[in-house]
Amino acid sequence: MLIYQRNVLPILLVLYLLLSNDGVQGEMKLSKLEELSLEKQLKLLNKPAVKTIKAKWGDTYDCVDFYKQPAFDHLLLKNHNFHPEMKPTLSMKKQIPSNSTIDISGTWLETDGCPSGTVPIKRITKDDLIRQRRMPPSEDTNFIHEETGGFRRAIVKTPDNASNKFAGAGMVASLWNPSVEGAQNSACRLKIQKGQDSVQVGWRVDPTLYGDTKTRFFIHFQAGNKHCYNTLCPGFVVTNNRLVLDTVFKDVAHRGANTNWELVMSIDRDANGNWWLLVDERMEVGFWPQKIFTALSNDFAENIEWGGSIYSPPGVPYPPMGSGFLPKTPDPFLDAYCRALTFSNDKGEKMNAKNTPIFLDSQVLYHVIDKPDWEYVKGAHQHIMFYGGPNED
Template identity: 45%
Template sequence: MAIRVIILVITIVCYISYYGKAQEDTIKLSKEEELELEKELNLLNKPAIKTIKTDNGVIYDCIDFFKQPAFDHPLLKNHSYHYKMKPSSRPKTTNENKESLGIGLKGVGCPIGTVPIRRTTKEDLIRSKLFTKTYSSSRFGSFTPKKPGLRRAVLRTIADPSKKYNGGGVVTSVYQPGVTGSQFSSSQMSIINGPDSIQVGWTVNPTLYGDSKTHLFAYLQAGATSCFNTQCPGFVIVSTQIPLDIILQPVSQRGGPTFTLSLFVYRDQANGNWWLEVGPNSTQVGFWPGRIFSALDTGLATYMEWGGEAYTPLGQAAAPMGSGFFPQDQGKQISDAYCQEVTEINESHEQVNADNTELFSDDGTLYGVKDWGPSRGNLGHVMFFGGPSH
């Protein structure tokens, strides 16, 4: 185990050196590093029953449900899951599925009994390891960033020992902020208890994906284990149509038209699994098994937040968040990035408008956040975020 850790650290250092030298065309790795990466790639890239190439050139392999990477997790070796799984309990929801963004692989998707997983290259794996390492180490406590240059503009729950959450939901406008280099920009919902967290949303992250497109994403922190999408064992996919890292198109333009993405994460009361539903039809994409967590296993979430996040290396102009503009006067919803139908799932397993919340921005001079409150008719609880200020 120690040797593997050393190899991975050396690999990341090699990549950092490579990434900062645009004139180099190849990543130079030792034989041992190459072997370690090949071993991990073999675990991630399972034999495909069918291959789908998207219009953007992304390759997805349709993998036998029982051979997906999730089941490489040591706690899931003797699982009893199957591809027709459904949650045994689902909260009563208020989401009216007003979403305008279609999501999923074109055509028929993957065959029944298989799941779509993006094919991973060596460069993909190195980029993912580098970014996940820096991202996971930049957080502590109540999800407060400690990484210089990482900023949030969010609506968050106020600390209250009496409040627990079985999950939550959001409908967020989807943009494609123009980030550069190692910058990234996201809109997300976070569900947290101590060392465990689940994040879902959209992001533009060239370091993670190797492009400047807007992607659906999920992030898992289970104790010391952390990763994006399916880069580590844990998330069990059941959908044949929606990969966790799919490119989202079209995207919103400031002043219209606006396209939105609905996300819903909830805990199954019977077994503690955390389910993810995405899109206008509340498609059940998959779940994080409760057994892989420590705090989110038998316990509920103690903290939630909704809104934007952006990272800018020191010395650079601030990365755009949301629409790239500071939120203007309330009421101009079409002009600003927003989250509507911001909900929580209470201890009675009911979806309700998020209350007992507060606004937070790491740097209010750069990134703004505004709150309409929870009484906006069929829009539910609405908040706005974005920046930098101009």
């Protein structure tokens, strides 16, 4: 009877939290037992702070000792040899030029960042924990073709081939703020995958994850059956003491305006098999250690995706993607895009991605126009793809 009670009580608590939730902001009435349970979880997640920084968009970040950050709660990282001055050992033999209108180092924190030897980690709140219980399953297990609900993609990808060997990929994405409600989300991301393992980076509007409808920087990984956003669970090792995950991009594109706001990003495998996240081409944010993966542990990636992804709960109409309009006569000032699409081969050579089939989960709601040889500026060509929907001009 005692064993039965131990198994049932946590389930009942989860059910209560789900059924009692009044909205995506996590407003609900909690019993003393539930309050204590959440407080205990918060103490485990929020590490001691050397310094606390209030970001200009309102979130609180704790400057946590590098060695005490959440990543090292992962069972496979207990006996690591990582250190704060780590840099990726990348052998990139060709760089793809890009001209971002976002000064990435100036969008994060108003101060000088965290002291040397510490890294900024977003402080988790009670509302964050409550909303997490309403997060949908991972993309990789939830791309189902239902009448309504689930994830939908509008992407270009590498050809399906079991012999593919990719050591990384990159892109420059235009920043938008598609309108979503409730448990919907809308994102643009670069995704690298092999088997059940994958890593992603990009921007997303996600009230369930963030508690607001702002455009934010995000990362995601899946290792086998486990998946996680940002630093909400152990896995991603933060190395940069100035750049933060979850940042809000206050400058986003508006249809018909003559200014593009962009984010430059890449994921690259180093000589030790770790998968590094870089922004503005060579600015390291951190890495996913090869130890936490199986398929991506000591091997190269097999698939790459560039483009948009949305989610809607069953029975709820699908939200806008990108600019919210279907690209017809592609125009960088009207349509969402990903440009400078690149990949690195198993020798570390960075190349323009050219053979990229289009993939659409819904050919009615969302469209993709792929231009492998777009003249971005006079005389300079690069790969660009336009995506979006569901509205029409």
